[in-house]
Amino acid sequence: MSKDTVLKKYASLVMDEDADVVDVLQSVLHYYNRESCGHCAPCRVGTSLLVKIIDRLASFEGERDNLDQLLKISKVMRDTSFCPVGQAPYSPISSALKNFQDQLLQHVK
Amino acid sequence: MINLTINGQKVQVEDGATILEAAQKADIHIPTLCYLAEVQAIGACRVCLVEIEGNRNLQASCVFPASEGLVVHTNNDRVRKARKFAVEMLISNHPMECLACARNLNCELQSLAEELGIREVRFIGEQSEGRIDDLSPSIRRNQNKCILCRRCVTVCKEIQGVSAIFTQGRGFETRVEPAFDASLNDVACAMCGQCSVVCPVGAITEKENIEEVWEALADPTKIVAIQDAPAVRAALGEEFGFAPGALVTGKMLAAARKLGFDLVFDTNFAADLTIIEEGNELLKRVKEGGVLPLITSCSPGWIKFIEHFYPEMLPHLSTCKSPHQMLGALTKTYYAQKAGIDPKDMVVVSVMPCTAKKFECNRPEMNDSGYKDVDYVLTTRELAKMIKQAGIDFASLENGSYDDPLGEYTGAATIFGATGGVMEAALRTVYEVVTGKTLDNVEFTAVRGLQGIKEATIPVEGIGDVKVAVAHGLGNARKLLESIKAGAQYHFIEIMACPGGCVSGGGQPIPVNNEIRRLRAEALYQEDRDLGLRKSHQNPSITKIYEEFLDTPLGEKSHHLLHTRYTARGVYKD
Numbered sequence: 182m183s184k185d186t187v188l189k190k191y192a193s194l195v196m197d198e199d200a201d202v203v204d205v206l207q208s209v210l211h212y213y214n215r216e217s218c219g220h221c222a223p224c225r226v227g228t229s230l231l232v233k234i235i236d237r238l239a240s241f242e243g244e245r246d247n248l249d250q251l252l253k254i255s256k257v258m259r260d261t262s263f264c265p266v267g268q269a270p271y272s273p274i275s276s277a278l279k280n281f282q283d284q285l286l287q288h289v290k
Numbered sequence: 291m292i293n294l295t296i297n298g299q300k301v302q303v304e305d306g307a308t309i310l311e312a313a314q315k316a317d318i319h320i321p322t323l324c325y326l327a328e329v330q331a332i333g334a335c336r337v338c339l340v341e342i343e344g345n346r347n348l349q350a351s352c353v354f355p356a357s358e359g360l361v362v363h364t365n366n367d368r369v370r371k372a373r374k375f376a377v378e379m380l381i382s383n384h385p386m387e388c389l390a391c392a393r394n395l396n397c398e399l400q401s402l403a404e405e406l407g408i409r410e411v412r413f414i415g416e417q418s419e420g421r422i423d424d425l426s427p428s429i430r431r432n433q434n435k436c437i438l439c440r441r442c443v444t445v446c447k448e449i450q451g452v453s454a455i456f457t458q459g460r461g462f463e464t465r466v467e468p469a470f471d472a473s474l475n476d477v478a479c480a481m482c483g484q485c486s487v488v489c490p491v492g493a494i495t496e497k498e499n500i501e502e503v504w505e506a507l508a509d510p511t512k513i514v515a516i517q518d519a520p521a522v523r524a525a526l527g528e529e530f531g532f533a534p535g536a537l538v539t540g541k542m543l544a545a546a547r548k549l550g551f552d553l554v555f556d557t558n559f560a561a562d563l564t565i566i567e568e569g570n571e572l573l574k575r576v577k578e579g580g581v582l583p584l585i586t587s588c589s590p591g592w593i594k595f596i597e598h599f600y601p602e603m604l605p606h607l608s609t610c611k612s613p614h615q616m617l618g619a620l621t622k623t624y625y626a627q628k629a630g631i632d633p634k635d636m637v638v639v640s641v642m643p644c645t646a647k648k649f650e651c652n653r654p655e656m657n658d659s660g661y662k663d664v665d666y667v668l669t670t671r672e673l674a675k676m677i678k679q680a681g682i683d684f685a686s687l688e689n690g691s692y693d694d695p696l697g698e699y700t701g702a703a704t705i706f707g708a709t710g711g712v713m714e715a716a717l718r719t720v721y722e723v724v725t726g727k728t729l730d731n732v733e734f735t736a737v738r739g740l741q742g743i744k745e746a747t748i749p750v751e752g753i754g755d756v757k758v759a760v761a762h763g764l765g766n767a768r769k770l771l772e773s774i775k776a777g778a779q780y781h782f783i784e785i786m787a788c789p790g791g792c793v794s795g796g797g798q799p800i801p802v803n804n805e806i807r808r809l810r811a812e813a814l815y816q817e818d819r820d821l822g823l824r825k826s827h828q829n830p831s832i833t834k835i836y837e838e839f840l841d842t843p844l845g846e847k848s849h850h851l852l853h854t855r856y857t858a859r860g861v862y863k864d
C-alpha cells in the first residue's frame with residue numbers, strides 16, 4: 182500500500198508525485214462538504230468547519246492548532262455521523278497528518 | 291420480548307422497541323434533541339448517541355432497534371464526548387441571543403448545553419444567513435436559530451397534513467422554509483402554530499403582542515377587557531410550576547386584575563352562546579334540508595385550512611364566529627351600551643391557546659361592532675410572560691372572579707377546550723331543545739379522548755338518529771373530509787385544528803405530549819362536573835342577552851354580530 186492510499190480511497194483522487202498534500206486535502210474536504218446532505222448535525226456543520234480550516238491552511242493563514250483541530254473534529258465526526266459521508270474525512274486527514282506532517286506545517290504561518 | 295443490557299442493567303422490552311425506549315423503560319436518561327415522542331425519530335442531531343459493544347461507530351439510540359443480547363453504554367467517556375461534540379457543532383452556528391430570545395429558560399438547546407457541561411465555545415464556524423420572517427400575524431420564524439431538527443416539518447406534514455414548510459438545499463445550506471422561500475404569510479399555512487409547539491428552540495414562535503397590550507393597559511383613556519379561552523385555565527399553571535392538569539381558573543382571573551385589566555370576561559360565556567346559535571343552525575339545516583353535515587367553525591386554524599385546501603366544502607361550515615370573536619363584538623356593543631362606554635375607548639384582549647386566532651382577529655370581516663372586535667390575541671404563553679414581567683406571584687394568588695354578564699358559563703362551555711367538547715356541549719342542548727325532555731346523563735364519552743376520528747350515533751326523539759363525528763389535528767380533518775366526499779353520511783361534525791383540541795393548541799405551554807393532553811382535558815371535564823349548570827341553554831346570562839339584546843337565535847342581531855363568512859383561498863397565493 183503506498184502512502185497515499187487512504188487519501189485516494191474515498192475520493193478517487195489521482196495524486197501527482199509532487200502534489201501538495203494541503204491542496205489534495207482541500208479538494209477532498211470540499212468534496213465531502215458538497216456531498217453532505219445536511220441530515221445530521223456533525224457532518225452538516227463539521228464538514229463546513231473542516232473546509233474553513235483547510236482553506237486557511239491552503240492560503241498559508243493557518244495556525245499550528247489547526248492541524249490538531251482537523252484531526253479532532255474529523256475523528257468525532259467519524260464517531261457521530263449518520264452515514265459514511267460524515268464518517269469519511271477522518272481517514273484522509275489522519276493519514277495526511279501521519280505521513281505529510283512536514284508539508285502541512287509549511288502552511289502554518 | 292427482547293433482553294438487553296444497558297449500563298450493566300438487564301432490560302426487557304417489546305420487539306420493535308428502540309434502544310432509547312428500552313433505556314426509558316429502565317429509567318436510564320439519554321439526552322435527545324431531534325427526537326420527539328409520538329412525532330418523529332430520525333437520527334439527525336446525534337445527541338442520543340450510545341456505544342454498543344461490537345459496533346465500531348456510536349449509534350443514535352432514538353432509531354437503533356433493541357435486539358437480543360445487546361450490551362449498551364449510555365454514559366461513558368466516549369459517548370459523553372461525542373454528544374458534547376454534536377451539540378458544539380450546533381452551537382458553532384447558533385446566534386447566542388438567549389437574553390433576547392422568546393425561548394430563554396425554556397429552550398432544549400440551552401438545557402442540553404447545561405446538561406452536557408459545555409463551558410466554552412470551542413468552534414466558531416460559518417454562520418448561516420437565515421432570515422427572519424415575521425410577516426405572518428401568527429407565527430414568527432427566525433431561521434438563524436434553527437438547528438434543523440425537522441420536528442416542525444414532520445408535524446406540519448404528518449400530523450397536520452399541510453406541508454407549508456420543508457427542508458430545502460443540502461449540506462450546510464440546508465434550511466427549513468416555505469416553497470420558493472416565500473413568507474409563511476403568503477403560502478397555504480393554517481397558522482395553527484403546532485410547529486412552534488414542537489420547535490425545541492426559538493426558531494419558530496408565536497408573533498408576540500405583549501408590548502401592544504402593555505401599552506393599552508398603560509393608556510388611561512382606554513378601558514381594557516380581557517377574556518380567556520377554556521383551554522387556558524387547564525394549562526397556564528404549567529408555566530408556574532403546577533403539574534399538567536392543574537386547573538387555575540381562579541388564579542388566572544386574579545392575575546388578570548392584577549395586570550390592570552378593567553374588565554375580566556370569559557370566552558366560555560360565548561362558548562355557551564355558540565352552542566345556542568350553532569345548535570339552532572343545525573336544527574334549521576336538518577329541518578329545511580340545508581347543507582349537511584354541518585361542520586363547526588370555532589377553530590380558526592381549521593378555517594384557514596379548509597379555505598386553502600377544501601374551498602368547495604365551505605358551505606358545510608357553520609357561519610358562527612369563533613367564541614372569542616363573538617365576545618369581542620358583544621363587548622363593544624351589548625356591554626358598551628349597558629355600561630355607557632364609548633366602544634372606541636375599549637380594547638379587547640383575548641387570551642387564547644392558539645396562534646391562528648391572531649390571524650383571525652385581523653380578518654377584515656371581524657369588525658362588526660364598528661371597531662376591531664378583538665384588538666389583540668395573546669397566547670397562553672404570552673399571558674404567562676406578562677404575569678412574570680409584572681412580578682406577580684402566581685402560585686400564591688387568591689381566587690379571583692369574572693365580571694358579569696359576559697363571564698358566566700356552564701360546564702358545557704368549559705369542555706370546548708378538549709377535542710369532542712363542542713360536540714358534547716351541542717348534543718346536550720340539541721337533545722333537550724328537540725325532545726323537550728331532560729337529559730339525565732350529560733356525558734357523551736364516545737366523543738371524548740385522543741382517538742384521531744371519533745364517531746357516534748345519538749337517537750334524538752323527533753329527528754331520529756343523529757350521526758356525528760369528531761376529528762382533531764388537520765391530518766385527521768383531511769381524512770374525515772375525504773370520507774365525506776366519498777359519501778359518508780353525518781349530520782354534525784366537530785373539527786379542531788390542533789391534535790387534542792385547544793388544550794394542546796399552538797399557543798399552549800411547551801412541552802406537550804399525549805399524556806399532557808389527556809391531563810389538561812381531564813381538568814376541563816372536572817370543572818364541568820364541578821359546575822352546577824352543565825348545559826349551555828341553562829346559562830342565565832345567555833337567556834338574558836337574548837331578552838335584552840339579541841332577541842332570537844339566528845336573528846338579525848345575531849346574524850350581524852355573531853356570524854361570519856369565509857374566503858376560498860386555494861393553495862397558491864391569490
Ligand code: SF4
Pocket residue numbers: 216217218219220221222224225262263264265266267268
Ligand atoms: S453523515 Fe450522511 S446523513 Fe449526515 S449529513 Fe452527512 S451525508 Fe447527510
Ligand code: SF4
Pocket residue numbers: 384385386387388389391392393394395397398399400435491492493
Ligand atoms: S434558541 Fe435557545 S439557545 Fe438559541 S438564543 Fe434562544 S434561548 Fe438561546
Ligand code: SF4
Pocket residue numbers: 429445446450452453454455478479480481482483484485486
Ligand atoms: S402554523 Fe401549522 S400549518 Fe403553518 S407551518 Fe406551522 S404547523 Fe404548518
Ligand code: SF4
Pocket residue numbers: 435436437438439440441442443466485488489490491493494
Ligand atoms: S424551526 Fe425549530 S423545529 Fe423546525 S427544524 Fe428548525 S429548530 Fe427544528
Ligand code: FES
Pocket residue numbers: 321322323324325332333334335336337338339350351352353
Ligand atoms: S435524538 Fe436521536 S439523533 Fe436526535
